[in-house]
Amino acid sequence: MDICVVGTGYVGLVSGVCFSDLGNRVTCVDVDESKIKKLLEGKSPIYEPGIEDFIQKNLNEGRLFFTTDLKKAMESAQIILIAVGTPRKQNGEADLTYIENVAESIGQNLQDYKIIVTKSTVPVGTGKIIKEIISRHAGDVKFDVASNPEFLREGSAIYDTLNMERAVIGVESEKAANLLKELHKPLTSNIVLTDIETAEMIKYASNAFLATKISFINEIANVCELLGADVTKVAEGMGYDKRIGNAFLQAGIGYGGSCFPKDTSALVAIAEQAGYDFRIVKDVEQVNKEQRFKVVDKLKVALKNDLKGKKISILGLAFKPNTDDMRDAPSVDVIPILQNEGAEVVAYDPVASENAQKVIPNLQVTDTMQEAILNSDAIVILTEWNEFKEMDLTEVARLVKQKIIIDGRNIFSIEKMEYMKFYYASIGRKTVSFN
Numbered sequence: 108m109d110i111c112v113v114g115t116g117y118v119g120l121v122s123g124v125c126f127s128d129l130g131n132r133v134t135c136v137d138v139d140e141s142k143i144k145k146l147l148e149g150k151s152p153i154y155e156p157g158i159e160d161f162i163q164k165n166l167n168e169g170r171l172f173f174t175t176d177l178k179k180a181m182e183s184a185q186i187i188l189i190a191v192g193t194p195r196k197q198n199g200e201a202d203l204t205y206i207e208n209v210a211e212s213i214g215q216n217l218q219d220y221k222i223i224v225t226k227s228t229v230p231v232g233t234g235k236i237i238k239e240i241i242s243r244h245a246g247d248v249k250f251d252v253a254s255n256p257e258f259l260r261e262g263s264a265i266y267d268t269l270n271m272e273r274a275v276i277g278v279e280s281e282k283a284a285n286l287l288k289e290l291h292k293p294l295t296s297n298i299v300l301t302d303i304e305t306a307e308m309i310k311y312a313s314n315a316f317l318a319t320k321i322s323f324i325n326e327i328a329n330v331c332e333l334l335g336a337d338v339t340k341v342a343e344g345m346g347y348d349k350r351i352g353n354a355f356l357q358a359g360i361g362y363g364g365s366c367f368p369k370d371t372s373a374l375v376a377i378a379e380q381a382g383y384d385f386r387i388v389k390d391v392e393q394v395n396k397e398q399r400f401k402v403v404d405k406l407k408v409a410l411k412n413d414l415k416g417k418k419i420s421i422l423g424l425a426f427k428p429n430t431d432d433m434r435d436a437p438s439v440d441v442i443p444i445l446q447n448e449g450a451e452v453v454a455y456d457p458v459a460s461e462n463a464q465k466v467i468p469n470l471q472v473t474d475t476m477q478e479a480i481l482n483s484d485a486i487v488i489l490t491e492w493n494e495f496k497e498m499d500l501t502e503v504a505r506l507v508k509q510k511i512i513i514d515g516r517n518i519f520s521i522e523k524m525e526y527m528k529f530y531y532a533s534i535g536r537k538t539v540s541f542n
């Protein structure tokens with residue numbers, strides 16, 4: 108098939124690259140000239156393990172193209188995938204400016220029948236808005252709109268796409284249904300065929316449910332701390348029950364990233380506009396907002412409320428491992444508090460330092476973990492990179508000034524920390540103190 112993908116962020120780029128690897132002819136369009144220039148050189152504007160090999164292979168084999176020219180890109184396409192951003196507005200709603208602009212441009216350039224598919228996460232009813240905008244410009248040219256929400260995770264985006272658990276296809280014509288089913292055939296046999304509004308809702312419901320699991324286990328963790336129970340064991344004990352499942356039960360400093368925070372607040376806004384008060388999701392958001400500050404409280408306890416002049420080593424800046432994405436990362440809220448309290452904050456992240464310095468003022472970063480923890484008064488773990496899980500604690504003990512670790516991601520066992528004689532405060536488990 109011939110596909111045009113609009114937007115080369117995570118979703119556009121990864122779907123474009125994967126569909127092209129499956130033998131389709133794919134042209135990816137972006138208004139950002141610097142991104143297209145990089146992509147034409149086979150370089151990825153986003154950090155995603157394995158993506159550059161995929162880009163280069165498909166560019167070389169002549170199935171993958173990049174351009175800033177939407178008109179040219181959509182000329183021979185049967186399917187146009189819209190994958191532009193839908194960021195959060197001040198009032199919590201999804202901002203549809205990019206979507207509406209793309210719909211205008213598609214309408215202005217539509218010459219023959221195409222299916223215009225929204226992969227971006229958009230409020231229920233957006234498919235209708237896109238259709239209206241395109242119709243205004245398209246004259247007599249026939250087209251279909253469809254919804255095909257994306258479920259990939261950053262850091263495992265290619266794997267998630269090539270091994271997708273389901274494809275949700277929201278359509279209003281049989282022709283569109285057949286073509287989109289055909290497109291997804293090599294990827295999954297679990298195709299949920301529905302109307303456009305339902306498909307749009309499936310995406311928000313999925314993200315809000317996963318966010319709910321996280322806030323739920325974090326509240327269990329907070330109660331565990333008060334009662335002396337261990338949340339990691341509680342999660343394990345719950346997770347064997349297939350009705351519950353073990354995924355998304357890792358307690359910590361809560362969720363961040365480009366999706367859960369904005370999509371939960373968009374769902375609250377969508378419900379509100381429909382006249383419904385979505386109480387559970389509002390509480391999920393509130394719990395999550397507070398959870399990231401647990402590490403600050405624990406650090407203050409460890410350092411007896413005196414952060415002034417203390418060297419605090421932050422390990423992990425990105426919102427999760429295997430990405431350099433800083434959108435809604437806990438580090439963005441945590442680090443300025445420590446700086447304001449007079450601490451000397453030094454941070455290390457395997458890939459996100461450059462992006463972090465754009466959003467956290469006066470952030471001092473190092474090239475290695477060892478430099479970051481040298482003479483440290485306390486280490487604070489904000490992201491569970493493998494490099495941190497595998498750190499040599501004997502070496503750490505030698506480098507730091509005080510053997511204090513505040514772990515926002517529960518990466519070490521309590522037993523190991525007791526054995527190594529560290530002060531170790533984590534989430535939802537007992538604190539290991541100096542004897």
Ligand SMILES: NC(=O)c1ccc[n+]([C@@H]2O[C@H](COP(=O)([O-])OP(=O)(O)OC[C@H]3O[C@@H](n4cnc5c(N)ncnc54)[C@H](O)[C@@H]3O)[C@@H](O)[C@H]2O)c1
Pocket residue numbers: 113114115116117118119136137138139142190191192193205208209226227228229257258259260261365366
């Ligand atoms: N990031 C994820 O992991 C993920 C996963 C599933 C769904 N989503 C959803 O997918 C959508 C895209 O997310 P993202 O993280 O890939 O976005 P992003 O913001 O990283 O990238 C969007 C891209 O679209 C480009 N763009 C904007 N207007 C354009 C136009 N008129 N023409 C061409 N290109 C244009 C931008 O320059 C940018 O490169 C969002 O709705 C998001 O909620 C994201």
Ligand SMILES: O=c1ccn([C@@H]2O[C@H](COP(=O)(O)OP(=O)(O)O[C@H]3O[C@H](CO)[C@@H](O)[C@H](O)[C@H]3O)[C@@H](O)[C@H]2O)c(=O)[nH]1
Pocket residue numbers: 228257258259260261262314317321354355356357358359360361362363364365366367370426427
């Ligand atoms: O048990 C868990 C699992 C995750 N997280 C946090 O939750 C956030 C989101 O993690 P993850 O879901 O792995 O990353 P995303 O790349 O944001 O992916 C989510 O958001 C995407 C955008 O909508 C969806 O496509 C994916 O299906 C959905 O998992 C991160 O901050 C994680 O640290 C936890 O705190 N505990």
